[in-house]
Every structure is written in structure tokens, then in C-alpha cells.
Amino acid sequence: MEQFFQQLTNGLAVGSIYALIALGYTMVYGVLKLINFAHGDLFTLGAYLGMTLLTSLLLQDRLGTAAGLLLLAVMVMGLVAVTGAVLERAAYRPLRESPRLSAVVSALGASIFLQNALMLVYGARYQVYPDILPQNAVSLLGLTVPVVRIAVVLVSVGMMAVLYLFVQKTKVGTAIRAAAIDQGAARLMGIDVNRVIRLVFMIGPALGGAAGLLVGLYYGQVNFTMGWTYGMKAFTAAILGGIGNIPGAMVGGLLLGVIEALGAAYLSIAWKDAIAFFVLILILIVRPSGLLGERVAEKV
Amino acid sequence: MKTATRLSLVLILAAIGSARAADTIKIGLLAPLTGSWASEGQEMKRNVELLAAEQNAKGGLLGKQVEVVVEDDGGDPRTASLAAQRLTTRGVVAVIGTYGSAVTEATQNIFDEAKIIQVANGSTAVRLTEKGLKYFFRTCPRDDEQGRVGAAVLAKTHAKKVAILHDNSAYAKGLADEIKEGLKGKPVEVVFFDALTPKEQDYSAILTKLKAAGPDVVFFTGYYPEAGLLLKQKRQMGWKVPFIGGDAINNPDLVKIAGVEAAEGFEFLSPPVPKDLDTAEAKAYVAAYQKKYGEAPSSIYGVLAGDGFRVVAKAIEGAKATGADQLREYLVNGLKNFPGYTGKISFNAKGDRVGELYRVYKVDKTGGFALQP
Numbered sequence: 001m002e003q004f005f006q007q008l009t010n011g012l013a014v015g016s017i018y019a020l021i022a023l024g025y026t027m028v029y030g031v032l033k034l035i036n037f038a039h040g041d042l043f044t045l046g047a048y049l050g051m052t053l054l055t056s057l058l059l060q061d062r063l064g065t066a067a068g069l070l071l072l073a074v075m076v077m078g079l080v081a082v083t084g085a086v087l088e089r090a091a092y093r094p095l096r097e098s099p100r101l102s103a104v105v106s107a108l109g110a111s112i113f114l115q116n117a118l119m120l121v122y123g124a125r126y127q128v129y130p131d132i133l134p135q136n137a138v139s140l141l142g143l144t145v146p147v148v149r150i151a152v153v154l155v156s157v158g159m160m161a162v163l164y165l166f167v168q169k170t171k172v173g174t175a176i177r178a179a180a181i182d183q184g185a186a187r188l189m190g191i192d193v194n195r196v197i198r199l200v201f202m203i204g205p206a207l208g209g210a211a212g213l214l215v216g217l218y219y220g221q222v223n224f225t226m227g228w229t230y231g232m233k234a235f236t237a238a239i240l241g242g243i244g245n246i247p248g249a250m251v252g253g254l255l256l257g258v259i260e261a262l263g264a265a266y267l268s269i270a271w272k273d274a275i276a277f278f279v280l281i282l283i284l285i286v287r288p289s290g291l292l293g294e295r296v297a298e299k300v
Numbered sequence: 301m302k303t304a305t306r307l308s309l310v311l312i313l314a315a316i317g318s319a320r321a322a323d324t325i326k327i328g329l330l331a332p333l334t335g336s337w338a339s340e341g342q343e344m345k346r347n348v349e350l351l352a353a354e355q356n357a358k359g360g361l362l363g364k365q366v367e368v369v370v371e372d373d374g375g376d377p378r379t380a381s382l383a384a385q386r387l388t389t390r391g392v393v394a395v396i397g398t399y400g401s402a403v404t405e406a407t408q409n410i411f412d413e414a415k416i417i418q419v420a421n422g423s424t425a426v427r428l429t430e431k432g433l434k435y436f437f438r439t440c441p442r443d444d445e446q447g448r449v450g451a452a453v454l455a456k457t458h459a460k461k462v463a464i465l466h467d468n469s470a471y472a473k474g475l476a477d478e479i480k481e482g483l484k485g486k487p488v489e490v491v492f493f494d495a496l497t498p499k500e501q502d503y504s505a506i507l508t509k510l511k512a513a514g515p516d517v518v519f520f521t522g523y524y525p526e527a528g529l530l531l532k533q534k535r536q537m538g539w540k541v542p543f544i545g546g547d548a549i550n551n552p553d554l555v556k557i558a559g560v561e562a563a564e565g566f567e568f569l570s571p572p573v574p575k576d577l578d579t580a581e582a583k584a585y586v587a588a589y590q591k592k593y594g595e596a597p598s599s600i601y602g603v604l605a606g607d608g609f610r611v612v613a614k615a616i617e618g619a620k621a622t623g624a625d626q627l628r629e630y631l632v633n634g635l636k637n638f639p640g641y642t643g644k645i646s647f648n649a650k651g652d653r654v655g656e657l658y659r660v661y662k663v664d665k666t667g668g669f670a671l672q673p
Contacts, residue, residue: 003512010504124338126525128556137538146536149504219501221529221557223336229499264505270468270495272505 005143007265008258013149013218015257016156020211021234022241022249023163024204030180030244031200033100037107038087039208040231041114044224046080046209047216048122051129065132073213080209081202088201093194111227119224126223129216152218159207160250167246176200180244233276240280242290251291256280324367325360325622327352327612328387328416329605330397330407335375336499336525339553340399343602344421345370346593348396348609354588361616373398377406388414393622396608399601400523401425401471408436415624417615417631419608422601424547425474429650435624437631437651439604439611439642441571441658443471446547447478449569449658450519453544454479455486463492463515465506465530467522475521475546491515498526503533511539521546528557535562544568547658552598555667563663567672571600571642571657576671582641600642607640614638 021043028036053059053075059068091110095103133151137144167173178186179196187193215230216222233256241252256276263275283291329348332341352368360366369390373380380398384407387395395411398404399422411418412433420428420438424446429436454462462483466476473495480490492513496506507530510518520527520543527549534543535558545568555563574586574597585606590596597603611631618634619626632651637644646654660672 003508006508007505010502010508013504014502119334124334125342126336126528126553126557131559135536137536144538148536215501219529220532220559221501221525223525225335225499226501261505265509268494269506269509270497273497 002143003265004262005141006145007261009143009145009149009153011258011261012254013152013257014261015237015254016153016160017211017215017253018230018234018237018257019160019250019253020156020207020214021230022238022253023160023246024208025235025238026241026243026246026249027176027200027204029238030246031176031183031197032092032103034092034103034107035235036092036204037104037231038091038110038114039204040227040234041111041118042080042084042087042205042227043208043212043215043230043234044118044222044227045083045114046076046212047222047226048118048127048212048224049079049209050076050213050216051127051222054130054132069132069217073210076209076213077206080212081206084201084205085198087205088198092201093197115224115227122224124224126221129220129222131220133217148218152214155214156211159210163203163207164246164250172196172199236277236280240283240290242292245290245292248290248292255291324365325362325616326367326369326390326392327609328369328371328390328392328395328397330371330373330380330383330387330395331605332375332399332403333370333372335379336523337375337399339551340422340599340601341372341375343597343599344397344399344605347589347597347602347606350589350592351606351609351613355613361613362620362622366613373403373407375400375403377403380404380406381410383407384410387411388416392416393616393624394419394612394627396421396605396612399423400469401428401474402469404428405470408433411435417612417624417627419612421604421608422548423471425471426478427470427474429652433651434628437608437611437647437653439608439640439645439653440601441656442652443475443478445656446475446569446658447482449660450475450479450544450546451482451486453567453569453660454483454488454517454519457517457542457544459488459516461489461491461513461515463510463513463518464490465492465510465518465520465522466495467498467526468495469498469522471548472521472523472546476519479519479521492518496522496526496530498522501529503530504537507534507537507539511537511541515541517541518543519546520544520549523548524551524554525557528554528563531558531562531566535559542567547571550600550661550669552669555663560665560667563667564665566663568661569658570661570669571604572659572671573600573661573669574598574603576659577603577641579639579641581639585641603641607642607645610640611635611638611645 024039091106133148137146175191175196179193237252237256238249241248259279260276264272331344352366356365371383371387373383380403394417396419401423404420404423417435424443426443464476466472547570549568550570615627615630619630631647636646661669664670
């Protein structure tokens with residue numbers, strides 16, 4: 001039983017990172033019907049920027065660990081958001097009227113470009129984050145859980161909650177949902193769809209960048225190819241929850257993480273990924289539009 | 301008329317090009333310059349280029365200058381096959397490389413069909429030399445020797461329960477099987493035998509499962525990036541069971557990734573690391589490397605690549621030819637106890653290096669690798 005709960009917490013921590021990245025995929029798909037293949041590399045960019053800023057500015061020494069990390073997160077998210085907006089303007093906006101395939105190819109090209117740019121700037125070796133997070137563990141319900149693992153889950157869930165409230169309760173969030181349902185009608189309602197799209201390309205990558213920073217702090221190791229593995233898992237999570245559906249991405253991410261961890265624990269570690277994807281296939285056969293359905297259309 | 305002019309122009313250029321090419325002897329280097337093992341690949345390149353420059357300063361080989369043709373295999377079998385194909389079109393007489401066993405395996409048949417000598421420097425999987433390929437050699441030892449040494453190390457720890465973890469790659473699984481073989485008949489129980497997925501970062505699920513199996517010691521046969529993360533996360537979990545590693549763990553990046561506290565006390569098998577090479581020529585070489593690149597070589601596999609280059613150069617000089625059959629003949633029969641920087645080198649008919657090379661290392665308090673007696 002103890003192993004079950006330990007693996008559950010493992011799965012939740014990994015899953016919450018998948019969920020953060022999946023949000024970027026799902027938001028962009030919801031509004032543009034485009035899978036942003038470069039999203040995984042924006043996640044990697046966040047991890048690398050976090051490392052650079054952390055080692056050069058030493059905010060944790062000047063402001064204390066908590067405030068320093070908060071400021072670092074804001075900076076990283078901001079920078080990645082700007083990159084996302086530039087990416088949208090350069091790679092996707094000119095192809096808005098073109099066939100869908102052109103945008104897909106452009107997304108792949110952007111992904112290759114970003115990945116290799118990171119490799120050329122930072123080198124091909126593994127880079128390491130400085131060790132600044134507390135390494136101790138707490139006793140929770142009889143388990144020894146590292147503090148950082150709990151922190152990762154809480155921070156991710158917190159950010160997802162903020163995003164959910166933003167999208168549901170604010171005017172801008174409503175505009176995003178409207179543009180996701182029907183761009184033409186939204187335009188007729190006076191919504192500046194270009195602005196909405198740009199906003200989506202800033203929020204999604206910002207969350208992805210935050211996930212990158214979290215991964216860097218938690219695991220300590222970054223590499224220019226890490227966007228590929230995480231991106232693929234997060235994309236799977238987004239589909240699992242229903243692509244275009246924001247709560248779906250959150251649920252999908254957490255669920256995928258837990259399935260992976262429990263599959264590794266009780267079946268076989270070597271088959272862990274196969275098990276996770278097998279479950280994805282099963283769920284899609286039963287519910288093709290994902291667990292929470294594609295883009296729940298609401299009466300606005 | 302225009303076609304004829306163009307055609308003749310192309311032929312002239314080709315003739316000039318090949319005439320230029322005939323003035324150098326090309327030796328290829330296939331290395332993981334990018335990808336998970338980029339630090340190994342970069343060192344391989346540095347070692348071979350330094351040695352080529354030294355050889356050229358001495359007058360080259362058979363009166364011609366040596367040119368090193370470098371191709372990146374990316375640490376991936378698919379990229380490696382393409383890189384190997386490219387090398388076969390560049391007129392190389394021999395290829396040094398590569399590091400990962402699965403990657404080398406993908407390129408063996410390509411070089412064998414093109415009749416190009418291949419000298420691997422880091423691929424220790426046993427089956428690479430059991431296929432009867434005439435032109436394949438390796439300066440690194442092989443995993444059956446490592447399996448014996450690994451089992452002996454485990455026996456010395458007086459552990460009753462052992463967990464073996466690999467990563468499903470050709471090398472790691474092979475070594476894990478060898479260790480398991482070596483433990484047969486000994487009073488040791490293998491309580492866990494499974495694989496992790498490389499390139500992932502979260503091993504908490506695996507470590508939790510390992511812990512639940514209750515081993516006294518864990519033998520990890522995979523590569524250094526994963527080993528570093530395993531050690532780091534094991535420490536985060538507060539789990540104190542000792543880990544032992546195979547020779548692919550031997551890279552200073554291990555300590556960088558894991559952090560010194562997590563890596564301290566970790567033992568692994570390896571051919572001697574560069575700082576422990578004890579012949580006078582080896583020390584002089586390390587000093588020359590330090591002078592050119594500003595730091596001493598940190599990985600033995602780079603130096604093994606260097607020794608690979610040196611045996612090829614010696615074979616070319618000894619056979620006074622660059623044909624693959626003559627070179628093979630010289631390497632198997634003519635080269636005896638060649639004074640390599642990593643020790644004396646002779647090859648048997650399978651292409652394996654003769655001799656016992658493996659030692660046991662332990663990571664000390666400062667993160668350095670200390671040779672164990």
C-alpha cells in the first residue's frame with residue numbers, strides 16, 4: 001500500500017508538469033486548430049533561460065530563495081511568452097489563409113529551428129541547474145515524500161487554477177473561448193481575433209516555460225532534446241483529456257503521469273511508456289473526443 | 301555543344317578534385333558530437349585531431365599528409381547509418397569509432413561491405429566481434445570481461461540480494477546479462493532485473509519500485525546521464541543503498557549531473573582513466589593534450605579513440621599500403637604489444653583487444669575518480 005501512495009505522488013508530480021505543457025498545446029489548438037509542434041521547444045527554452053538567469057543574476061542570494069524564485073519565474077515566463085508571440089507572428093500568421101498542411105509544416109520547421117538554435121547557443125552537453133531547492137523530505141500520512149515533489153504539484157495546480165479562472169471569469173478569457181468556438185462570429189461581436197490569438201500564444205508558452213523552469217529546478221538536468229519527450233507526452237495528455245479543452249489538458253496530464261507511474265510500479269518499468277500509450281488507445285476507442293470532450297461548446 | 305562543354309568542365313573538375321584528394325590519406329572519425337553522449341564525442345574528436353597533427357608534423361603517413369574526416373553519429377543508430385554511408389563516399393581508408401554499442405552495430409555492415417577498416421573505441425557489447433566481420437576491431441575491452449569483474453566486485457560487497465538495472469540498449473542489456481551469468485553459482489539472489497527508459501528524467505517510479513524489492517546493492521549497467529539522475533534522485537528520496545555502475549558511467553559529467561554529495565561513494569568499473577595512465581609516453585601525451593586544449597583529457601574513451609588512430613597509422617606504415625585486407629593482416633598478425641597510451645595493444649583474429657583492462661573506481665569526497673586496489 002505504501003508503494004501505491006508513493007507511486008501516486010510520483011505520478012502526480014510528473015503529471016502536473018505534463019499538464020502545464022499540455023495547456024499550451026490545447027489552447028493553441030482550440031483557437032487555431034493547429035498543433036504547435038514548437039511548443040516542446042519553448043518548454044526547453046524556458047528551462048535554459050531559467051538556468052542562465054539563475055546562474056547570472058543570483059536572485060536567490062539577493063532576495064532570498066522564495067522571492068528570488070518568484071521573480072525568476074516571472075522573468076522566464078515573460079521571455080518565453082514574448083518568444084511565443086514572435087513565433088506566432090513569424091511562422092503562423094502569414095499562413096492563416098493557407099491550407100492546414102502549410103501551417104503544420106511551418107510548426108515542424110519552427111521546432112527544428114528552435115531546438116538547433118538552443119543546441120548552438122548552449123552546446124550539446126547536458127547542463128546542470130545550481131542546487132538551490134531544499135532537499136529534505138517530509139512525513140505525510142506515513143510516507144516520506146520530498147518537499148520539492150509536493151511543491152511541484154502545488155505550484156502547477158495553482159497555475160492551472162489561475163488559468164481556469166482567467167478563462168472562465170474574465171472578459172478576455174471569454175473572448176478566447178469565443179474565438180475558439182467560431183472565429184468569424186467572434187469577429188462580428190467586436191472581438192479582435194488577432195489580439196486573442198497573440199494572447200493565446202503568450203499564455204500557452206508562458207506556462208510551458210514555467211514547466212521548463214520547474215523541470216530544471218526539480219531534476220537539475222537540461223538538454224536541448226528534452227522538449228521532444230516531454231512535448232510528445234504532453235501532446236498525448238492533451239488528446240487524452242480532449243484537445244482544445246483546458247480542464248481536459250489538466251486532467252489528461254495528471255492522469256497520464258499517474259498511469260505511467262503505476263504502470264511502472266505494478267507491471268514493468270521497461271514497458272512503462274507502452275502501457276501509458278496503450279491506455280490512451282483504449283480511452284480513445286471508448287471516447288474518441290477525449291475524456292472531457294473536445295472544446296465544450298457553451299452558451300455564452 | 302553546351303552540353304559537351306559542361307560535361308568536359310565537370311570531368312576536368314572531377315579530375316582535379318581527385319588529384320588533390322590523392323595527396324592525403326583520409327582517416328574517418330565517427331563520433332557522437334551531438335546527442336546524449338556529446339561530451340564523449342567531442343573528446344574523441346580532440347584526441348584524434350591532436351594525434352593527426354602530430355603525425356603530420358612527423359611527415360605524415362607514406363609520404364602523404366593525414367586528413368581526418370569527422371562525421372557526427374548523434375548517439376543514434378539511424379543518424380549513424382547515414383553518417384557511415386557518407387564516410388564511405390569520402391575515400392577514407394579506415395574509420396575510428398564509435399562509442400555506443402548499438403550505434404556501432406548499425407554501422408558495422410556498411411563499413412564491412414565498403415571494405416573499410418573500423419576500429420571502435422567505446423563499444424563493449426560482446427556480439428560485435430562474434431559476427432565474423434573481417435575489418436572490425438576495437439581498442440576497448442568487452443563485456444564478458446566486465447561481467448566477470450562486476451560479479452567479483454559484487455561478491456566482495458558481501459551482498460545477499462542484488463538488483464540489476466539496465467536501459468534496454470545493446471550494451472547495457474548485454475552487460476546486465478553477463479553480470480547475471482557471472483553471479484550464477486554464487487550465494488547471491490538477483491531480486492530485480494528490469495530496464496529504465498533513457499532520455500527520461502523522472503526515475504522516482506523506478507527507484508520506488510527498486511526500493512520495495514529490498515536489495516543490498518544495485519548494479520546499474522546504463523550510461524552516465526541516466527546514472528547521474530538516478531544517484532541524485534536516490535539521494536532526494538533518502539535511500540542509502542549503494543549503487544555500482546558499468547564502464548559507460550565513466551565520465552566526469554556524472555558528478556556534474558548528480559552533484560558531489562549524491563555521487564560520493566559510488567563505485568564503477570572502467571578501463572583506467574587518463575590521469576591513471578602510468579607510462580611515460582602516456583603522461584607526455586596527456587601533457588600535450590593539456591597544452592593544446594587547455595584541459596587534460598577527462599574520458600578514457602577519447603584516449604582509446606586516439607589509440608585506435610595510432611594503431612591504424614602503424615598498420616598503414618607497417619603494411620606500406622592502405623588496402624583493407626593488408627591492414628587487417630597487419631593488425632592481426634603484425635601488430636604485437638603495440639605501446640598504446642592505454643596499455644599494450646594486440647588484436648586477436650576476431651578483432652578484440654587482448655588483455656585485461658578493467659579496474660574498479662570509486663567517487664571520492666571531491667567528486668574525483670579514485671582507483672581501487
